Each structure stands twice: as structure tokens, then as C-alpha cells.
Amino acid sequence: MTALTDRTDDRDRDREREGEHPRDRDRGGDPDSGRGPEGESEQGADGRPRWDDGFIARSRRAGTDDDPDTDGGADEALVRAVSGAGNDGGKSPAAPPLSPEGQALRTRLEALRQLVGLSRTRLDGKTLAEAGRVLDEYAARRGLSAQHTVVAIAGATGSGKSTLFNSLAGVQISETGLRRPTTAAPIACSWSDGAAGLLDRLEIPGRLRRRPRETSEAEALRGMVLVDLPDLDSAVGAHRDHVDRVLALVDAVVWVVDPEKYADAVLHERYLRPLAGHAEVTFVVLNQVDRLPGEAADLVLDDLRRLLDEDGIALGEHGEPGATVLGLSALTGEGLGELRELLGQFTQERGAATRRIAADVDQAAVRLRPLYVADGHSGPEIGEAARAEFEDRLAEAVGAYAAGLAAERAWRRNAGKACGTPWLRLWRWYEGKRAPRTLAGLAALAAIGGRHPGSGIVEAPVGEEVTARQRVEQAVRTVSDEAVNGLPDPWAQAVRETAVRGGERLPEALDELTATLGVPAGKPPRPAWWPAAVLTQAAMTLLQIFGGLWLVGQIAGVLEPRLLPPVLLMVAGIVGGPLVEWACSIAARGPARRYGQDAEQRLRQAAAGCGRARVLEPVAAELLRYREVREQYATVARLSTTRQ
Numbered sequence: 001m002t003a004l005t006d007r008t009d010d011r012d013r014d015r016e017r018e019g020e021h022p023r024d025r026d027r028g029g030d031p032d033s034g035r036g037p038e039g040e041s042e043q044g045a046d047g048r049p050r051w052d053d054g055f056i057a058r059s060r061r062a063g064t065d066d067d068p069d070t071d072g073g074a075d076e077a078l079v080r081a082v083s084g085a086g087n088d089g090g091k092s093p094a095a096p097p098l099s100p101e102g103q104a105l106r107t108r109l110e111a112l113r114q115l116v117g118l119s120r121t122r123l124d125g126k127t128l129a130e131a132g133r134v135l136d137e138y139a140a141r142r143g144l145s146a147q148h149t150v151v152a153i154a155g156a157t158g159s160g161k162s163t164l165f166n167s168l169a170g171v172q173i174s175e176t177g178l179r180r181p182t183t184a185a186p187i188a189c190s191w192s193d194g195a196a197g198l199l200d201r202l203e204i205p206g207r208l209r210r211r212p213r214e215t216s217e218a219e220a221l222r223g224m225v226l227v228d229l230p231d232l233d234s235a236v237g238a239h240r241d242h243v244d245r246v247l248a249l250v251d252a253v254v255w256v257v258d259p260e261k262y263a264d265a266v267l268h269e270r271y272l273r274p275l276a277g278h279a280e281v282t283f284v285v286l287n288q289v290d291r292l293p294g295e296a297a298d299l300v301l302d303d304l305r306r307l308l309d310e311d312g313i314a315l316g317e318h319g320e321p322g323a324t325v326l327g328l329s330a331l332t333g334e335g336l337g338e339l340r341e342l343l344g345q346f347t348q349e350r351g352a353a354t355r356r357i358a359a360d361v362d363q364a365a366v367r368l369r370p371l372y373v374a375d376g377h378s379g380p381e382i383g384e385a386a387r388a389e390f391e392d393r394l395a396e397a398v399g400a401y402a403a404g405l406a407a408e409r410a411w412r413r414n415a416g417k418a419c420g421t422p423w424l425r426l427w428r429w430y431e432g433k434r435a436p437r438t439l440a441g442l443a444a445l446a447a448i449g450g451r452h453p454g455s456g457i458v459e460a461p462v463g464e465e466v467t468a469r470q471r472v473e474q475a476v477r478t479v480s481d482e483a484v485n486g487l488p489d490p491w492a493q494a495v496r497e498t499a500v501r502g503g504e505r506l507p508e509a510l511d512e513l514t515a516t517l518g519v520p521a522g523k524p525p526r527p528a529w530w531p532a533a534v535l536t537q538a539a540m541t542l543l544q545i546f547g548g549l550w551l552v553g554q555i556a557g558v559l560e561p562r563l564l565p566p567v568l569l570m571v572a573g574i575v576g577g578p579l580v581e582w583a584c585s586i587a588a589r590g591p592a593r594r595y596g597q598d599a600e601q602r603l604r605q606a607a608a609g610c611g612r613a614r615v616l617e618p619v620a621a622e623l624l625r626y627r628e629v630r631e632q633y634a635t636v637a638r639l640s641t642t643r644q
Contacts (some may be wrong), residue, residue: 008217038590069182088498104638105358109138111635112361114369118629121372122494130367134360137249141353144197147349148190150225152246154271155256156264157231160287164330165189165228167607168221170213170339174228183241186246187228191221198225202246220344233266245270251352254343258288259296262304268311276312277366278359281352282323284308284485285339290329297327340482365637372633386482390616391608393475395600397507398466398514398607404600415588422541469507476503476615483619498622502615509614513606533584540580544573 099104116131155161162174162183169189188199189210199209204227210538212218229246230239253275257267275282286304289297305315305325316322324342328335346352395401480499484492545567553559554566 029389032557091559099351099354101358102354105354105361108358108361108636108638109135111632112364115372115629115632115636118625118632119371122625123490127368127371127490131364133248134364137360138357140201141357144201145194146350146353148192148195148198148223148225149252149350149352150195150198150202150227150250151228151252151254151343151347151352152186152229152250153254153256154229154232154243154247155287156233156258156261156267159256159258159261160330161226161254161256162337164285164287164328165226167330167333167336168212168226168343169210170215170218171210183230184236185230186242188225189228190225192223195225202227202249204551217340220340222352224343224347232271233264241297247275248304251356252283252346253278254283254285254339256285256287259286259292259300260498262286262300263307268307272308272313273311276314276595277362278356279314279316279323280321280355281359282313283339283342284323284325286325286327287330289327290332290334301325301327361636365633368633369637371488371490372630374488381623382479382483382616386479386504387616390475390479390611391604393471393478394510394607394611395604397471397475398603399468400512400600400607403514404596405604406596407599408592408596411592412585412588415584415592468510472507472510473503475611476500476506479615480619483623487626491622491629495619495622495626498614498618502618506611506614509610510607513603513610533580533587537577537580540573540576542573543569543576547571547573 014586019323049261052062075121099323112131113135113371115127116135119128119491153161153165165174165187166172174187176430186202186204187208187210188195188202188204189212191212227246227250229238231244232240234240234243255267255272261267284304286297286301289300292300308315308323308325314320314322316324326335326338326342328339390546459567476499480496485500550559550566551563551570553560554563
């Protein structure tokens with residue numbers, strides 16, 4: 001019984017030394033809230049909550065006993081000092097000028113913010129979640145103390161991380177022993193004031209915040225906040241959740257391994273390998289080297305470096321940036337001074353937070369690369385050949401060439417009517433009256449495009465309308481395939497959807513253009529020489545009439561018989577009329593061709609303009625957005641100044 005009492009007293013003294021009063025655990029209450037086991041607030045005589053949680057409570061009671069008139073100001077200052085809060089409440093003072101590394105990081109983060117904004121409507125939220133988390137963590141860390149460096153100690157069960165934590169602090173803070181798991185929640189030790197905001201961010205309660213022993217060695221670590229984490233391979237899921245949550249927020253990590261489990265698959269596959277890009281803020285410590293005889297420690301360290309190299313972690317050797325690897329014994333103190341010196345130098349540089357965020361940005365950029373970069377693609381654009389092919393397909397769909405031929409035939413037909421002989425025009429008028437009532441006339445109407453006389457409207461057969469729609473859809477698919485050639489899948493899908501949306505009403509719009517700008521209605525314009533040709537043709541007709549009347553008068557005996565002159569006049573009129581008509585048809589070929597080409601070009605340009613407005617311009621805008629996003633990603637993916 002005496003031995004049991006002595007062990008109980010020893011544990012009570014250890015708990016008091018760690019800042020926890022033995023009665024708190026016995027009562028089962030929360031010393032941080034001042035509540036008892038039943039959840040009721042314990043209050044003093046003045047009605048205020050009574051502090052009864054170890055060092056804070058004992059110091060308050062001691063001050064009250066020495067000076068009964070002591071007000072709450074001294075107690076409040078004591079609480080702030082022990083909790084690590086300075087006069088700023090854990091917030092950083094006026095930020096010093098940014099280093100080149102910090103300026104480069106700010107540029108990359110601004111590019112990442114614009115990248116997320118431009119991509120929000122094109123990519124799903126899960127894809128951009130990592131980038132958003134990096135931006136949020138940067139904003140949160142920037143608002144906290146830049147004079148402190150938060151370093152987490154992580155390791156597997158039995159690696160001795162809590163022993164190392166206590167050795168660096170110079171005081172028994174984290175409980176050690178054979179019982180597993182020993183550390184159930186993160187415990188923090190701050191070497192200077194002003195870290196309360198950082199610890200609040202890590203969700204470490206005040207009862208788990210400690211201060212190291214004041215020694216000359218502790219001064220070298222001023223500004224460091226050390227966090228002892230639970231076992232990363234703990235059987236308790238809540239412990240592993242603590243590890244994952246804190247590791248995502250700290251500035252640097254000290255990984256503690258032992259000679260037996262330094263090659264553990266959980267450590268390498270779940271933590272070290274995914275965090276390979278964070279080598280500059282990583283320390284890998286081989287603990288318990290005192291258990292290795294002779295040169296075995298060097299052999300294990302070499303094998304550990306080999307494993308880290310296979311994990312993709314750059315090693316900080318020969319002055320190059322990278323992870324620091326060393327061996328020590330937290331129990332005997334061997335190598336502990338070297339680690340303390342390295343941590344002190346690392347803390348005084350005050351660049352760990354910047355490097356950590358830069359590594360997070362690098363990691364996010366690697367994960368986002370397949371969404372923004374396609375290997376072998378020089379740049380998104382619609383080539384001139386693809387544009388020309390698209391416009392040709394639309395012109396073919398609206399029948400621009402056929403409309404031009406129809407306009408040319410109409411011009412030549414009008415010229416023939418104006419410059420032809422009256423007898424031929426009379427015959428054509430008769431054929432025109434008779435043609436619609438015959439199968440040949442219907443075929444002739446179908447050959448010229450189904451235009452109803454005087455209506456100016458072309459009614460295409462149903463089969464031709466379906467074919468035209470298919471041609472339009474094929475043109476849209478072809479140009480979209482050309483535009484997305486080599487694009488990343490999400491952006492290629494966005495470009496295709498844009499093209500499809502634009503092409504949905506394109507066939508109807510082209511039909512309206514065809515009805516409006518197809519074969520021009522009415523008579524084509526006449527050239528300047530037409531009046532002369534008409535007068536000449538009229539003169540030839542008059543010659544025929546005059547010669548015929550003269551000849552009839554001679555036959556009737558009214559006129560003097562002179563057969564040759566009237567015959568010559570009639571022959572001149574009969575031959576001259578067709579010659580004038582033939583000459584006019586030859587002269588009309590050029591203007592008719594130009595008239596047809598103008599009609600074809602007008603319809604082609606209208607169809608091309610409609611296609612550009614509905615398909616090409618939206619696709620080009622989507623490609624321009626991708627180009628802007630690609631430029632922002634290039635800025636994000638740029639390595640930090642230190643790594644360059």
C-alpha cells in the first residue's frame with residue numbers, strides 16, 4: 001500500500017509539473033473551462049470562475065495569498081503569458097517588407113486565385129478544392145504571427161517523439177511510457193509570446209499549451225512553437241485525424257523514426273511520399289541510435305536516405321535545399337544539440353511559413369496540371385484552314401453556288417428577253433404559258449430550284465432540307481474537333497458544348513438567309529448598252545416589216561414591181577435580228593457571270609457571318625478563356641525563388 005501511495009504521489013507531481021492538477025483528473029472535469037464533473041461552473045467567493053488547472057491556478061492562489069488586494073489584471077497577464085499570447089492576442093504586428101521569395105509566392109497565389117475564378121464555371125468544385133484550401137490557409141497564416149515558426153513532431157508508435165519533445169523543451173511536458181497510445185491529443189510548447197493565434201488555428205486548447213524551461217539553450221529556439229502529435233499509426237481513428245489535421249497547418253515537420261520502423265509502409269506511402277514536395281520544411285530524425293552498435297547507425301542512416309530518395313524527397317546535402325536527415329538519441333542526448341542548432345537556425349530565418357505555402361502551391365499545381373496543360377499542344381486556336389472549311393460547308397449547306405448559277409441564268413434570260421427578236425420572244429412567251437402544264441415544265445422549274453414565278457421564294461424539297469441540316473451539323477462538329485485538338489479534357493468538353501449550343505439554331509438561321517438573300521427577286525439590272533441593242537433590234541424588226549409590206553404591195557399591184565429592194569430589206573432584218581441577239585448574248589456573259597458571282601458571294605458571306613456569330617466567335621471566346629487560364633497556371637506552376 002505504501003509503494004502504491006508513493007507511485008500515486010509521483011504521478012501527481014508529474015501532472016502538476018505538466019500544468020494539470022491531480023484533482024482535475026480525479027473529478028473528471030475540464031480544467032480549462034472551470035467546470036466540475038457535473039458540468040457546473042465552480043466559482044469563488046466573488047462569483048467569478050475559479051482557476052484550478054495546475055500552474056495557472058497555483059500561481060493565482062500564491063499571488064492572492066501574498067497580496068489580498070491583487071486585482072484581476074495580474075492574473076489576466078499571467079494567463080496570457082502562459083498561453084503564449086502577447087499584447088497583440090496572437091496576431092502579427094505590422095508585416096515587414098516581403099522577401100523576393102515572399103513576393104514570388106504572392107504573385108503565384110494571386111495567379112492561383114484568378115485561376116480558380118476563371119475555372120469555377122468550367123470545372124467542378126471537387127477539382128478546385130485543393131487550390132481553394134491553399135488560398136484559405138495562406139490567408140489564415142498571413143493574418144497570424146510571422147515571428148513564429150510552428151514545427152510539428154510526428155512519428156509512429158514507439159519512435160520516441162514525445163521523449164524528443166520533452167528533451168527539446170527541457171521539461172517533462174508530454175507523457176511518455178510503455179502504454180500505447182501515450183499521446184492522445186496535440187501538445188504545444190512555445191518558446192516566446194504571441195503564438196496564441198497560431199495555436200488557436202491548430203485547435204490546441206489552453207490546458208495543452210506549455211512553456212519550456214528557461215535556459216541559455218532555450219533562447220536559441222526563441223520564436224519556435226513545437227507541437228507533439230499523436231501516433232500516426234495509432235489504432236484510435238481520432239488520433240490519426242489529429243495528425244492529418246495538424247500536419248496540413250504547421251510550417252514544418254520533424255519526422256521521428258526508430259531503427260526498427262524507419263521503413264514502415266504507412267509512414268512512407270501515406271505521409272512522406274505525398275509530401276515529397278515539402279522537403280525544404282522537413283526534418284527526418286533517426287532516434288534511438290544509442291541502441292545501434294558500432295557503425296550500424298551510419299548504415300541505417302544511409303538506408304533511410306535511400307528510402308527518402310525513392311519517395312522523391314530531395315535531401316539537403318552539399319548546400320542544396322532539401323530535407324535534413326540526422327541521427328540522435330533523445331534519451332542520452334547524443335545529437336540533440338545538432339538538432340537544436342538546426343531548428344534554431346531554421347526558426348530565425350523566419351521563412352518556413354512561406355516555404356510551406358509555396359510547397360502547397362507546387363503540390364496543387366502538379367495536381368491541376370492535367371486540367372490545364374496538354375502535352376504537344378502549342379496553343380488553342382481555330383486555324384485559317386479550319387475556318388475556311390467551316391465557311392465552305394455552310395455555303396454548300398445554303399446552296400450558295402446553286403444560287404449564283406440561278407442568278408446568272410436569270411440575268412442572261414433577262415438579257416435574251418430584252419435583246420431577242422420579237423418572234424423569238426413571242427415563242428418563248430407561248431412556251432412559258434404552256435410549260436407549267438406539262439411534265440417537262442415541272443422538271444424545268446425543279447431544275448432552277450423550285451422558284452415560283454413572281455414569288456421570289458425557293459421551296460427546297462424535304463430531302464434536301466434534311467441533307468442541309470446534316471451538313472451544318474457536320475460542319476460544327478468538324479470545326480469543334482479542330483479547335484479542341486490537344487486541349488485538356490475539361491476544356492475540350494467546354495469548347496464542344498459551346499459549339500453545339502451555337503449550332504442548335506444555325507440551320508434555321510441559314511434557311512432564313514437563303515430565303516432572303518438567295519436568287520434575287522425581280523429583274524436584274526441592265527447595262528448601259530442595252531438601250532442601243534434594243535433600238536438596233538427594233539430597227540431590224542422594222543426593216544423586216546417594211547420589206548414585207550413593200551413586197552406585198554408589189555404583189556397586189558399597188559406598188560411598182562421591184563422585187564430586189566424589199567427582199568434585201570427583209571433579209572437584212574431577218575439576218576440582223578438574230579445577229580444582234582447573238583452579239584448581245586456574247587456581251588451578256590461577263591455581266592451575267594459577275595452578277596451570279598455577286599449573288600453567290602453575298603449568300604456565302606451571310607452564311608459565314610451567321611456561322612461566325614453563332615459558332616466560331618463563342619468557340620474563340622472559350623479558347624481565349626483557356627489561354628488566359630493557361631497563362632495563370634504557368635505563373636502558378638513557376639517554382640519558388642529558393643528552388644530555382
